[in-house]
Structures are given as structure tokens and as C-alpha cells.
Amino acid sequence: MDRRLRPTVFMLLLLCPKGAILSHFNCPSRCQCFTPAQVLCADEHMTSVPKNISREAKEVIIMTSAVQYLFPTAFDESPQLHKLIFLNNPLQSIHSRAFQNLSALQELEISGNPWLEHLFLGTFSKQENLTKLQLNYNRFHTVLPGMFNALRNLETLQIKANIISDLPALLFRNLRNLRALDLSLNKIQKVEGETFSGLIALEVLKINNNHISNISSDTFHHVAHLTELHLEGNTIAELADEIFSALPKLKVLNLRGNRLVTFSDDVFAREASNLTHLDLRGNRLTQVSSLSTLTSLTDLFLSSNQLSGLPEDIFRNVTSLENVDLSENNLASLPEKIFAELKRVKMIHLHKNRLSRLESRLFQDQEFIQQLYLSDNQLKNLPLGLLDHFALPHMLRLHGNPWRCDCHMWYLHDFVLNNNQGVEAPDRMLCESPDFLRRRPLASIGRDELLCRLPEEEMTDLSGCTLRKSSDSLVIKCKVEKCSSPLTVKVEFLERNGSIQEHVWKSVHSQCSNVTISKAAVP
Secondary structure, three states: OOHHHHHHHHHHHHOOOHHHOOOOOOOOOOOEEEEOOEEEEOOOOOOOOOOOOOOOOOEEEEEOOOOOEEOOOOOOOOOOOOEEEEEOOOOOEEOOOOOOOOOOOOEEEEEOOOOOOOOOOOOOOOOOOOOEEEOOOOOOOOOOOOOOOOOOOOOEEEOOOOOOOOOOOOOOOOOOOOOEEEOOOOOOOOEOHHHHOOOOOOOEEEOOOOOOOOEOOOOOOOOOOOOEEEOOOOOOOOOOOOOOOOOOOOOEEEOOOOOOOEEOHHHOOOOOOOOOEEEOOOOOOOEEOOOOOOOOOOEEEOOOOOOOOOOOOOOOOOOOOOEEEOOOOOOOOOOOOOOOOOOOOOEEEOOOOOOOOOOOOOOOOOOOOOEEEOOOOOOOOOOOOOOOOOOOOOEEEOOOOOEEOOHHHHHHHHHHHHOHHHEEOHHHOEEEEOHHHOOOEHHHOOHHHOOOOOOHHHOOOOOOEEEEEEOOEEEEEEOOOOOOOOOEEEEEEEOOOOOEEEEEEEOOOOOOOOOOOOOOOOO
């Protein structure tokens, strides 16, 4: 049994508890009847469709049986059926008149038949009342032109997980009430405008996981009511400008796992798009330009590409964004205002890039963020105030960076200790340097251990200086041997929050004199 069909089988069995079997009317041999209207036949030794199905039965399910053929007389005695399901059987052939007496049928499924390679023309010629047809996980190589011509009331058609490589033109032209079409997991190589001709009511189209490498500019001109389009898992390398311009109602566009190198909102109409979900994960993107027309966009997924930089105005006008995934790219830095005005953002994923520095005001407008992932980058410290704008409880990932645990880490050190519940895996935030703190978790280090030391070659000769502590003051005296030119003295005070206050004194004359620079004591 195909693993993907097992949940369906399990649900069917749950709906038919053994204790509910009715015995006061005749039930077909090798079957179970749970209500007068429901018949389940799941016997691996059953080789043909049972003949004595009650006229009260409305639903018949035949699964995991030994039925290989459906003959013209298979359902002569059951014209009242509304629902017929063949699931995981060894069907090899279905006669074109097998369903000729089932004109009341509303739902038909023929799925999970590994030896069923084709259907004869006319198989569904009497099913004018059919609203749902599922033909999944079979071995269909093609579908004959005219196969669905009689199904004028069909609303859902699934032909996924077959081995179809080509679709005849105008195959769906009579399906004017079709709402959902699933052609995924086949071997389709090409789709054109005529492929979807007639589907004027179509809302959901799935042609993902096929072998489509090119889409013509008129492909979607006949499906103007489309709200979901799934193209993921193909080999599309380029999209023509305005290729989706005929889809004003489109809300979900999935292009994940293709071969796109560039992307911009030029693929849509010039007016603002209604798109809310755009998935571009797993392509080969090196450039994403303006998305400014996508004013309704809430979910943007750009992970697992090859982006090394993004323009500062990429999200201009895209103020509805809530989830932004830029992880697993080659981003080394981000413009300071790239997220400006994105006040609704709840999630920003930036993990597994090459970020080495962040601007302190990068997230100043993300007051309501709930997830911020910065793990597995090249960050050595975070600027003062970077994380101070968040108003709600949030989850922060910071591990996997080469943290330099010196005085510039005071801000992050205090943040981690004060927000322990909001930092994921703080024990994995390990110091990379200095050597005496290497591999130690930041949260396990005392603040007084986070020291800044100048390299020896940058150290000033302080042999002429003395240090004396007096009550709450430190007095440093330095003797300068020669003052032949105006002298500048600069003293830097390192605050507890990591900020540095600088005091500068300049001598007006070339003669030496005493100077006092004071700083209030910090408790």
C-alpha cells in the first residue's frame, strides 16, 4: 500500500467501527455494512464487485481487494449510488461502460492502482452529476482528449502522482464549474494557454513536482479566478514579465524548488497585487529587486537561495508583511532601513547566512516580533540597543556565531541573562574568543570577565603613569617629558551598559600644565 494513501484508509476504517455493523438486512459477501447506506468491502480475496448490493446503499468503498477488472455489468444493480471509491486495488482495466448505470454518482475515486495505465474514452460519459473525481497514484501515461467532456458539474479533479508527460489541448474545456485541479507529481513537461482553456471558475491549480521548465506568456489567460497556483518542484529558470498579470485574484504563489536566478514584481500586473503568500525557497536566486506592488503580501519565503545582498527599498510599500524568511543565503550585511515601516512583522529568519555585523536600528519598527533567528552567522557581537524595541514575548536564536566575549558583549550578556526564557538554547551561545573564554557559554560568564584588551603593539607606554585610588575616585598621573607642541589628552570611560563616554582635553599652548578630568563614580 502506498504510504501516502494509508491515512485515507485509516480514516475510512475509523468511520466504520466494527461494533456498528448492521445485521438486519443483507450485506454483500466479504463486505461490511455499517448503515443501510454504507458498504465497505476490504477483503484481499474478493476478485469481483459484489452483485447483491442493497438498493439502500449510497456509498460503496472497495479497497485492498483482488479486483482486477471492472466489467460493463459491474454496477447494473446499483444505479442509486452517490459515492464510489476504489482504493489500493490491483485494477488493470476498466471497461468504458462500467459506470454507465451510475448517473446519480456525485463522487468517484479510483486511486492507488499500480497496474492501471489508461482509461477508455467514454468511461465517464454518464456521470453528468459528478462533482468530485479522484484518479491519484495510478500509472496513467496520458489522458485522452474528450475524457472529461460530460462532467459539466465537476468541481474537483485530481490526477496526481501518475506518470503523465503530456496534456492534450482543450482537455478541460467543458469543465466550466471546476474549482480545483490537481496535476501534481506527474512528468508533465509543458503547459500552455490552451491547456487550461475553459476553466473559467478554477480557483486552485496544482501542477507542482512535474518536469516543467518553461511557461508561455499566455498559460494563465483562461484562469482569471485563480487564487492558488502551485508550481513548486519544477525546473523553471525564468519568468516572463507580467506572466501572472491575468491573475488579479491570486493570493498564493508557490515557486519553491525551481531554478530561478532573479525575481521581481514585474511578473505581476503593474497595479497592486492581491498576493498574500509568496514562496521562492530553494531556487538559485542571486537577485531580488522591487516587491513594492505586492502591498497585500503577508508571507515571504526566500530561504535556501544564493542572495548576497538586498536593496534597501526591497520592502517599500509591502507593509502587510508578517513572516519573512531570508535564511540559508549568503547575506553578509543588511541595509539599516531594510525593515523600516514593517510594523506587522511577527517572524524574521536570518539564520545560516554570513552576517558579520548588524546596524543598531535594524529592527526598530518590529515592536511585535515573535521570532527572530540570527543563529549560525558570523556575528561577533550585537550593537547596543538592537533588541530593545520588542514589546511582546519573543523567541530569539543566537547560537552558532563566533562570539567575541569582551567588553563589547556587555549589552548582549545582560540581555541574555534578563531574557532567559526568550533566548533559545542559551547554553549553545559559545564564546569563540578570547582564548581563555573559548567554548564557554556566554550566560555562564561573569560580567567582570568580559574585558577589552588592546593588542600589545597598540598599547601606549604607561611607564610614566601612576594609578591611585582615593575613596570613590581613581587618580591617574602621567608625566610627559616634553611639550614642544600642543598636547591632546583623551580619556574614555566604559559604562556598565557597554557604552563609552569620551573626554578630550587639548592644551592651548606648547607648555605643559596639569589637567584634571573627572567622572562621577558608578556604583
